[in-house]
Amino acid sequence: MTSSECSSPRHSDTPESVPFDDRPRPVADAVTTEYWKWIQQEQLRLQWCECCARLIFPPTPYCAGCRTAPSQWRQVSGRGTVVSSGVVRKSFVPGHPPPYAVVWVRLAEQDDLEMVSNFPMEGDRAPTIGRPAQLTFERRDWGLLPQFVPGDSHDE
Ligand SMILES: [Zn+2]
Secondary structure: OOHHHHOOOOOOOOOOOOOOOOOOOOOOOOOOHHHHHHHOOOOOEEEEEOOOOEEEOOOOOOOOOOOOOOOEEEEOOOEEEEEEEEEEOOOOOOOOOOOEEEEEEEEOOOOOOEEEEEEOOEOOEOOOOOOEEEEEEEEEOOEEEEEEEEOOOOOO
């Protein structure tokens, strides 16, 4: 064995055009499969409880209000408002080098529906509370991930 055979492999056969995405990916279960199916079709659909006449998020096997199993999914606009934000300055998540911003977005359709998302920073600061946000579908190597970006004002 020569010394060159002992050196670390250089992975020269790995194509440069296929970057490995080591960011965490969602894992659908029995309750969230339907949600992720719609996301892959670029639609944000949430569970609808007929009994309480309310949208539900995150997906759940039973409505917290009436304990029935929601069976309908309704499409919503994906528009919302940033209600909380922060900047992660020390990341422990693979593929997310700090700093990066995380926001909670309250959806336009109902006051108690909030989604967490990455979001563009404002310089080195967290996104402004009250800023309009709009859902987009970010392409990852495994499929589409719902992410919010700054949206237009909702004065209508
Ligand atoms: Zn209910």
